[in-house]
Amino acid sequence: MTRIHKFKTLTAALALTVLAPLAAQAQAFPDKPITFVVPFAAGTATDQIARALGNQVAAESKQSVVIDNKAGASGFIASQYVAKANPDGYTVLITTNTTHAANEHLYKKLPYDPVKDFAPVTGLGKGGQIMVVNPSFPAKSVMEFIAAAKKEPGKYSFGSGSSSSRMAGELLQQMADIKLLHVPYKSNTLAVTDLLGGQIHMMITDTATGLPQVKGGKLRALGMSSAARSPLAPDVPTIAEAGVKGYEMGYWFAAYAPAKTPPAVIKRLNELLVKAARSEEARNAFYAPTGTEVFTTTPEEMASFQAAETQKWGRIVKGAGIEAE
Structure with a gap:
């Protein structure tokens, strides 16, 4: 066996040694309760979607899902908490465009980085x-x-x-x-x-x-505020058709894990949340009653969507003449 061949064999063995525990971790995930951290108070739309999806993820994974409302400071508290959490997949931020598209344009300094501190999991809904x-x-x-x-x-x-x-x-x-x-x-x-x-x-x-x-x-x-009337309130005109032509402003929900969460764990979280969002139970519990559109993505698609939304929100903030606080 040549020296080069021995080196390649040793390198491959070391790689397997490093990756094996990660693979085993992902395969076993989840084997304990998961916490969904919500940046807003109980009763808000974000809280409602977190609870509806949490029920389905718990049923599918056979592990309980705890909802932790860390409201206040425009989502700073919850976002910072998840950014610093152990990147093992057991702490997930269920959030909106507030924390991951708008805040960086509304505040001069954030205690978290909306991109570098998080691993996108999936989109969850639009409304x-x-x-x-x-x-x-x-x-x-x-x-x-x-x-x-x-x-x-x-x-x-x-x-x-x-x-x-x-x-x-x-x-x-x-x-x-x-x-x-x-x-x-x-x-x-x-x-x-x-x-x-x-x-x-x-x-x-x-x-x-x-x-x-x-x-x-x-x-x-x-x-x-949407481009079309809501099926839940068909008699209420859109702001655009009521006279403010071109007006449209919506919101979205998404799930994020801390940065450096293993890709295999992100993949499993994506599978659990996408299945939960598309379930009949979640549709009946949250999506249909609130008129929210199911919006699921791959982690990569969510990263691209977030980048585009961040640019859009920046234009709106600038157009409104809002000074960052």
């Missing part, structure tokens, strides 16, 4: 938002609201508890040429509470949070 006001507000349509705002610039407020919600309001101001007072919240559910109480005048929130209040007669719907 539109609903523009709602307190029933006591005189406006019965988008254009009536715009007319009121133009008559008294800066008098009326809009709340937001996510970047999607905030950007929807900022984009409306930009395209309708109105001036509103922005009131930030830790979550959309908290903003809705103040909207119900009359502390703020309007918000554009995810349908999972806003539509139940509309159907319960507690809020009035003026328009949908």
